[in-house]
Amino acid sequence: VRRKKSLSIEEKISIISAVESGKKKADIAAEYGIKKNSLSSIMKNKEKVLEAFESLRFDPKRKRLRTAFYADLEEALVKWYRIAQCLNVPVNGPMLRLKANDFAQKLGHSDFKCSNGWLDRFKSRYGLVFRAQPVEAAATTTVDAPTLWYQNALPYYLNDYQPKNVFYLQETGLLYQMLPHNTFAFKGETCCVGKLSKERITVVVGTNMDGSEKLPLLVIGKHKSPPCFKDLKSLPVDYEANDMAWVTLEVFEQWMHKLDDRFQAQQRRVVILVDTLPAHTEVKNLKSVKLVFSPPDSSSCIAMKQGAIRTLKVKYRHCLIKRFVDCVEGNKEFMLTLLDAIEMLHLCWRKVTPETIAKNYNEAGFKLETKATGNDTEVESDFDLIARAQAAGVEFPEGLSLEEYAALDDGLVTCEMPTNNERMCAKESASDKAGTFVGGEGDQSQGAEQPLPSKNEALSALDTLRKFLRSQDTNDSLHDSLADLENFI
Secondary structure (H helix, E strand, C coil): CCCCCCCCCCHHHHHHHHHCCCHHHHHHHHCCCCHHHHHHHHHHCCHHHHHHHHCCCCCCCCCCCCCCCCCHHHHHHHHHHHHHCCCCCCCCHHHHHHHHHHHHCCCCCCCCCCCCCHHHHHHHHCCCCCCCCCHHHHHHHCHHHHHHHHHHHHHHCCCCCCCCHEEEEEEEEEECCCCCHHHHHHCCCCCCCHHHHHEEEEEEEEEECCCCEECCCCCECCCCHHHHHHCCCCCCCCCECCCCCCCHHHHHHHHHHHHHHHHCCCCCCCCCEEEEECEEEEEEECCCCCEECCCCHHHHHHHHHHHHHHHHHHHHHHHHHHHHHHHCCCCCCCCHHHEEEEEEHHHHHHHHHHHHHHHHHHCCCCCCCCCCCCCCCCCCHHHHHHHHHHCCCCCCCCCCCHHHHHHCCCCCCCCCCCCCHHHHHCCCCCCCCCCCCCCCCCCCCHHHCCCCHHHHHHHHHHHHHHHHHCCCCCHHHHHHHHHHHHCCC
């Protein structure tokens, strides 16, 4: 009895191509030494064969498509290995074992242990062979690994998505009360100790590649319900809190599911690029969002952070100085609560234009056609604002530009890091800086005959309206309208 011949995935792909090109099935069966019913079975399972080949889940030389018991773990491990190949990163058995155990823990397989036997079977299933890299080859590898990822791996992910459906998330620390005259103390201090640590938040921003859509800001503070949030039912941003005001695994997963719900409601499929950081992990059960992890410290990541985040922070610092100067000139006490900072961030985020965002992606290596406009400018120039601040007695350090001032807190840690020192620092702060939010400037009674309201009176009325909205269960559109009014005034 003739033994049934087994064909590899690669051979089955060749057979499918031959049949679809119009070649006679009898000739194809004879060429590969199989029966006609075997060929018919291959064509019947064509979609499965093509999916196995295109997804890179199986070695092309492999002959069976039986999946493993820990299929999700193996899929994650193979993807990680393929990306390492694209980056020319050498991978050996111990590295693969550590990564397998890491993925098992993240995916909830508490009973899994990567034994030598499991690793050997995994390598056999996917055709992995570890060889020593020649010294000559290692010496000639000069291309930056993240650059290779952007050239080779990223296009594979983005092939089926339009620029409007490709988003990039990035995060930054922000000392939201830091005025220019605080910068001397900041330069010599560690950010997790002292009063400055109580003022810190983490801000996560997300934009799509053509600049047409900005995701709501995610702000992470240290307290779930600070005094300034009393009677608050809505915010213009997404807000989370933990002891260190960091992005944690829980915060990241919850926000991904919230974004997934948002895009599901819009009936969209999107890609979200995130940096490879400890708190950024694979998230299960996403239906509309495909998560892609980019290499850390790549030139593209740096260029992106110098774009959208830098623009947002410069605008925020501009508003902060202006608010302080207005208080000095009006002989009022300067106060800035977390709620004030959140509303300022929302206002500044709305001012970041699509042209700025698209230009930012271009500079990071994503080539898009954009039209330059002059819309992304402040009404008051940096030079004029600094001059006005100095005239009002604000101690603005000599030679410090607004952009440098905005970048002083760029080094703040923004995501969960498992170090004992930082966990100790988390316990040093038990509450936000004392003080509660003070809203409008008080009741200003008006007679029958009154002049037109001044700019300050209009802003005071706006504060009253803002306090009312905080007490109502409203949607984002009303907060946006309020921000438009403030921009107009």
